[in-house]
Amino acid sequence: MPMTRLFGRRQAAVLLAAVLLVAASAVQTPAKEPYILGVNLDLTGPWADTNTRLKKAMQMEIERINEQGGVNGRPVRLRIKDNGFNVSQASVNMLNFAREPDVLAVIGPFEDTFQSTTRAIAERQKVTNVIVCPSNPKVRALSQKWSFNIAHNDRIVAKKLAELCQARGYERVLSLPGNWTLAQSLAANLKRFGAERGIAVHISEETHKPSDIDMTPQVIKTKPRLEQENIEAIFASTGGPPAPILCKNIRNQGIELPILGTHAFGFGYIIELGGQAVEGVEFPSGKTVTPYQLDEDDPAKPVIVGFHERMQKRWGIGADQISGHGYDIVWMLYQAMERIQGRITRAKLRDSLEQTSGFVGCTGVFDYGPNDHDGLSPDDLILMRIKGQAFERVRLNGAE
Amino acid sequence: MVTAATFLQLGVSGLTSGATYALIALGFITIYRASNILNLAQGDFVMLGGMLTVTGMSRLGLPYPLAAAVAVMGTGLIGLLAERLVIHPIRNKPLIISIMATIGISMTLSGSALLLFGTSPRTLPPLAPAGAVSLGGGVSVSSQALAVLLVCLLLLAAFHAFSSRTWSGKAMEAAATDRLGADLVGISRSVSRMQAFFISAALGAVAGVLITPLYFMQYNAGALLGLKGFAAAVIGGWGSYAGAVLGGLVLGVVESLSLAVIPAGYKDAVAFVALLAILAVRSKGLLGSRALEEARK
Numbered sequence: 001m002p003m004t005r006l007f008g009r010r011q012a013a014v015l016l017a018a019v020l021l022v023a024a025s026a027v028q029t030p031a032k033e034p035y036i037l038g039v040n041l042d043l044t045g046p047w048a049d050t051n052t053r054l055k056k057a058m059q060m061e062i063e064r065i066n067e068q069g070g071v072n073g074r075p076v077r078l079r080i081k082d083n084g085f086n087v088s089q090a091s092v093n094m095l096n097f098a099r100e101p102d103v104l105a106v107i108g109p110f111e112d113t114f115q116s117t118t119r120a121i122a123e124r125q126k127v128t129n130v131i132v133c134p135s136n137p138k139v140r141a142l143s144q145k146w147s148f149n150i151a152h153n154d155r156i157v158a159k160k161l162a163e164l165c166q167a168r169g170y171e172r173v174l175s176l177p178g179n180w181t182l183a184q185s186l187a188a189n190l191k192r193f194g195a196e197r198g199i200a201v202h203i204s205e206e207t208h209k210p211s212d213i214d215m216t217p218q219v220i221k222t223k224p225r226l227e228q229e230n231i232e233a234i235f236a237s238t239g240g241p242p243a244p245i246l247c248k249n250i251r252n253q254g255i256e257l258p259i260l261g262t263h264a265f266g267f268g269y270i271i272e273l274g275g276q277a278v279e280g281v282e283f284p285s286g287k288t289v290t291p292y293q294l295d296e297d298d299p300a301k302p303v304i305v306g307f308h309e310r311m312q313k314r315w316g317i318g319a320d321q322i323s324g325h326g327y328d329i330v331w332m333l334y335q336a337m338e339r340i341q342g343r344i345t346r347a348k349l350r351d352s353l354e355q356t357s358g359f360v361g362c363t364g365v366f367d368y369g370p371n372d373h374d375g376l377s378p379d380d381l382i383l384m385r386i387k388g389q390a391f392e393r394v395r396l397n398g399a400e
Numbered sequence: 401m402v403t404a405a406t407f408l409q410l411g412v413s414g415l416t417s418g419a420t421y422a423l424i425a426l427g428f429i430t431i432y433r434a435s436n437i438l439n440l441a442q443g444d445f446v447m448l449g450g451m452l453t454v455t456g457m458s459r460l461g462l463p464y465p466l467a468a469a470v471a472v473m474g475t476g477l478i479g480l481l482a483e484r485l486v487i488h489p490i491r492n493k494p495l496i497i498s499i500m501a502t503i504g505i506s507m508t509l510s511g512s513a514l515l516l517f518g519t520s521p522r523t524l525p526p527l528a529p530a531g532a533v534s535l536g537g538g539v540s541v542s543s544q545a546l547a548v549l550l551v552c553l554l555l556l557a558a559f560h561a562f563s564s565r566t567w568s569g570k571a572m573e574a575a576a577t578d579r580l581g582a583d584l585v586g587i588s589r590s591v592s593r594m595q596a597f598f599i600s601a602a603l604g605a606v607a608g609v610l611i612t613p614l615y616f617m618q619y620n621a622g623a624l625l626g627l628k629g630f631a632a633a634v635i636g637g638w639g640s641y642a643g644a645v646l647g648g649l650v651l652g653v654v655e656s657l658s659l660a661v662i663p664a665g666y667k668d669a670v671a672f673v674a675l676l677a678i679l680a681v682r683s684k685g686l687l688g689s690r691a692l693e694e695a696r697k
Contacts, residue, residue, distance in 0.1 A: 044514075046618070049519045211624065216413040217410055217656050245615065245616065272522075
């Protein structure tokens with residue numbers, strides 16, 4: 001071991017590190033250093049398809065930003081890490097991003113049980129965390145300084161639902177909610193906003209889990225109640241696979257009442273799985289679901305149609321609500337970076353992002369502020385009906 | 401307040417899930433009797449049956465019955481291959497190693513399914529026209545559920561005929577009942593085991609085809625289904641075919657009826673509480689378990 005004899009181990013290590021540093025900086029000098037955004041997504045596991053689509057959307061839009069010359073003449077890069085649908089990996093990714101000095105902000109994770117952890121890390125490490133689809137209202141409402149949300153929240157969805165009920169003339173509605181926080185809180189908020197409009201909303205205590213494959217017993221138990229309380233519509237406060245299952249179970253029990261859904265019904269697979277059972281379901285939806293059915297004067301229309309067509313061309317898949325979030329995240333961060341004077345730091349990026357106002361994205365028009373990290377309003381939702389195995393926009397008297 | 405009609409309705413709806421649990425339980429028992437192995441990949445065979453049918457229809461454009469037949473045969477072959485490639489080489493190692501190996505098979509199958517079929521849940525067209533059949537007294541049953549029940553019963557009858565009437569079925573029985581005897585009369589236990597894996601995988605796949613229109617199928621659906629089927633087999637009496645069927649039906653009905661008194665959120669727990677209760681009160685299961693008694697000697 002001549003090396004150790006000459007220098008001793010510590011000196012050898014220092015020397016090696018110095019050589020590597022010099023070599024590394026020599027390699028990096030030609031191109032301008034990029035701005036890095038960390039991406040912490042569930043690229044494997046049950047949400048892999050959805051998250052991969054979101055990743056593709058962000059990659060496509062980042063390429064466009066860089067073709068335009070990036071930010072201050074420097075390119076923007078995504079540094080993508082898969083959390084493997086594992087809470088500890090999601091927090092390790094978040095911590096690692098926080099400790100990598102060149103990462104300006106972190107996007108993700110998607111699964112809401114992971115989000116509270118990464119939010120806490122973001123708060124402590126003082127790095128912006130853009131949360132995709134924050135579905136746990138209790139966590140979302142913590143109004144943390146460093147987390148920003150991209151999604152329609154439970155309050156605006158419930159408000160829109162109450163408008164829908166009123167326009168349809170439903171006065172007695174029964175909610176059949178899932179047992180997770182978002183489903184529960186949608187039901188509770190509909191009850192609250194419904195009461196303001198004179199609509200009585202009952203909430204069934206028969207809940208279901210995201211992994212449930214058959215809700216027939218719940219429906220059977222609820223059935224007598226529908227007649228006793230003279231219910232006029234059922235609100236399926238759920239999402240994911242349980243949504244079409246619940247509709248099937250309801251129809252199989254011979255219940256013909258209209259079904260109302262959540263914004264989570266606005267995905268193609270709901271129709272594929274639900275078939276005839278989801279026919280006629282009405283729900284408040286993100287605008288990305290039907291790009292071509294938007295009003296001509298809707299500022300979101302050109303954004304959504306353009307994004308949808310790029311997705312078609314580049315990846316062969318159209319836009320959906322989640323990939324639309326990807327568009328919003330990337331461009332909102334871009335605009336926030338553009339607004340910054342001088343060197344871009346994590347703190348400046350956070351402050352700049354908070355000043356976002358009138359940003360027109362796929363999900364809606366975002367107006368962030370110190371007390372509002374959701375930034376959307378009920379106007380960013382439209383009413384949708386499943387008709388002829390496709391989504392059809394509904395315009396009612398008093399609500400659309 | 402739960403009315404009599406509701407109670408009855410719950411029971412009827414429990415029979416459908418019970419019939420699928422029975423098929424899965426039967427798969428467990430077939431392999432156990434032929435090889436003493438608890439095959440923890442049984443639920444994944446169910447998943448494969450559903451997913452392969454979906455793929456056959458959507459990617460290869462096969463008609464429904466043909467796609468289902470191909471999927472059942474294909475899953476059977478995968479079961480057979482799993483036995484030849486994984487279980488057979490370690491047949492002389494302690495049993496626990498084979499059981500651990502089946503966990504490996506399960507992970508391989510669900511992992512490959514994730515890569516091949518993606519993560520979205522898939523469905524199949526219903527076997528029977530949509531709608532509900534009224535049984536009178538305010539009780540109705542969906543026609544798909546009736547079809548599932550019917551096919552399950554037919555399959556159980558066929559399975560019974562196979563193991564009591566055909567030579568290879570009887571040979572499998574013999575190899576399971578008396579190893580030394582089987583060896584002495586020249587029945588190959590290795591072939592029996594292979595056969596058992598084929599049959600259980602195919603049975604699981606049939607269950608998969610049957611329930612996909614009702615409950616949908618996803619790459620990771622196998623775990624919970626397998627667990628329920630296992631619980632059913634133990635409740636009925638571990639090692640007995642009749643017990644597996646009875647256990648499945650009892651589990652389905654109990655699970656469903658329990659909701660008359662408790663909120664639905666606890667449904668999955670009921671299966672395992674029922675399992676614990678049976679084990680505590682009557683550890684050999686409802687119909688008794690010769691297999692367990694012999695193991696105890």
